[in-house]
Each structure stands twice: as structure tokens, then as C-alpha cells.
Amino acid sequence: xxxxxxxxxxxARLDDEPLGMPARALxxxxxxxxxxxxxxxxxxxxxxxxxxxPAPAVPDLTAAVLTALPRELPGVAAAARARLLDTALRLxxxxxxxxxxxxxxxxxxxxxxxMSAPVHMAHESGAWNLAVGASFLAVAAAPxxxxxxxxxxxxxxxxxxxxxxxxxxxGHVHPERAAxxxxxxxxxxxxxxxxxxxxxxxxxxxxxxRVTA
Ligand SMILES: [Zn+2]
Numbered sequence: 625x626x627x628x629x630x631x632x633x634x635x636a637r638l639d640d641e642p643l644g645m646p647a648r649a650l651x652x653x654x655x656x657x658x659x660x661x662x663x664x665x666x667x668x669x670x671x672x673x674x675x676x677x678p679a680p681a682v683p684d685l686t687a688a689v690l691t692a693l694p695r696e697l698p699g700v701a702a703a704a705r706a707r708l709l710d711t712a713l714r715l716x717x718x719x720x721x722x723x724x725x726x727x728x729x730x731x732x733x734x735x736x737x738x739m740s741a742p743v744h745m746a747h748e749s750g751a752w753n754l755a756v757g758a759s760f761l762a763v764a765a766a767p768x769x770x771x772x773x774x775x776x777x778x779x780x781x782x783x784x785x786x787x788x789x790x791x792x793x794x795g796h797v798h799p800e801r802a803a804x805x806x807x808x809x810x811x812x813x814x815x816x817x818x819x820x821x822x823x824x825x826x827x828x829x830x831x832x833x834r835v836t837a
Contacts, residue, residue: 627653627660634664638671706821713818714764720811721760727804728753756780760811763818770819774812781805781812 630653633643643650654661732750759777763770788805791797 627657627663630654630657630660631663634660634667638667710767710818710821713814713821714767717760717764717811717814717818720807720814721757721764723757724760724807724811725754725757727807728757752780756808756811760815763815767818767822770815770822773815774819777808777812777815781809784808 629645630650633645633650634654636643637647637650654664728750730750731746732754756777759773763773784805788797788802792799792802
């Protein structure tokens with residue numbers, strides 16, 4: 625029988641670990657193998673010396689480590705904040721889109737709220753307003769569409785603001801209908817912010833620099 629398994633068992637016994645063989649088998653081998661018996665004595669002496677040696681002094685770094693730790697993990701917190709803001713923007717856009725579609729739908733279906741406009745003009749503006757609401761909802765559902773929606777939405781709002789102001793001052797539009805355009809402006813601002821944040825997050829940064837409003 626080779627000695628190696630018994631020496632491994634001896635090492636295990638010195639370390640208070642499972643022997644991997646019956647203790648009786650190990651003791652039987654030690655009683656008949658002087659080489660292993662000598663090895664066992666040497667190993668026991670080495671082990672005893674190692675255990676009795678004073679432990680090297682280890683400086684207590686607890687305070688230093690705790691001080692060096694950042695108050696909060698900045699990357700994680702920033703990412704969580706960004707996700708929260710993205711979600712808030714999309715929810716706001718969802719609300720604006722639903723409200724915009726809610727305003728447009730009765731006009732489109734019944735021609736109601738048309739004031740003095742011909743019925744078809746009312747239908748047409750209803751369709752436009754519904755399309756604007758759909759754009760808001762689409763960007764809320766898929767924020768990557770924001771930059772693509774901006775040329776249309778931005779142009780519409782940039783043109784609508786001065787003509788609405790002019791119509792208000794000359795009495796060509798009821799204030800409440802003009803106020804409804806604030807919904808459009810709010811939605812366009814939200815879409816622009818979503819597009820801007822998406823362009824910042826992209827490594828190239830090529831898309832999204834064309835905020836029109
Ligand atoms: Zn042996």
C-alpha cells in the first residue's frame with residue numbers, strides 16, 4: 625500500500641478534518657510504517673509551531689474603510705434617478721396624449737366644438753388633433769420615436785402659438801379653445817425632453833440635436 629493516502633489522512637487529522645479513511649486503518653499503517661510515523665511527528669511539530677506563532681499585527685482598517693465608502697453608490701443612484709425620470713416623462717406624455725385624443729375625438733366624430741368653422745374643417749382639425757395625441761401616445765410607448773416626432777410636433781406648435789395669440793387678440797378664437805393648445809405645448813415640451821435625454825444617452829450623440837421648439 626503506498627504511503628500517500630495515509631499522509632493525506634494525517635494532514636487531515638492535524639487540521640481536524642475528515643480523514644477520508646477509517647482512523648483504525650491510519651493508525652494500523654503508522655504502527656507498521658516508520659517513514660510515515662516519522663513524517664507524522666514532523667508534521668505535528670510543524671503544525672504546533674505554526675499554531676503557537678504569534679499572529680502578525682493587523683491594523684484595524686474598519687474605520688478607514690467606512691470613511692472611504694461613498695455615502696451612496698453614485699452610479700446606482702444616478703441610474704435609478706434616470707429611470708424614475710424616464711418613467712415620469714412617459715407617464716406625463718401618456719396623460720397628455722389621452723387628454724389630447726379626448727379633446728379631438730368628439731370634434732372628429734360629431735363636428736362639435738367647431739364654432740363657425742365649416743363641418744369639414746372641424747373634421748380635419750379633429751383628425752390633426754387626434755394625430756397629435758397619437759404621436760404623444762406613441763412616444764410614451766416607445767421613447768426612441770421622440771426625435772422623429774419632433775419635426776412635425778415642433779413645427780405645428782411653433783406655428784400655432786403666434787396665430788393663436790393673434791386670433792385671441794382679434795377675438796377669432798374662444799379662450800377655452802386656445803387654452804386647449806396648451807396641452808399641445810406641454811406634450812411637445814415632453815417629447816423634446818425625451819428626445820434630448822435619448823440623444824444624451826446615445827454614444828454618438830448625432831441624433832436629437834434638432835429640437836425645433
Ligand atoms: Zn507509510
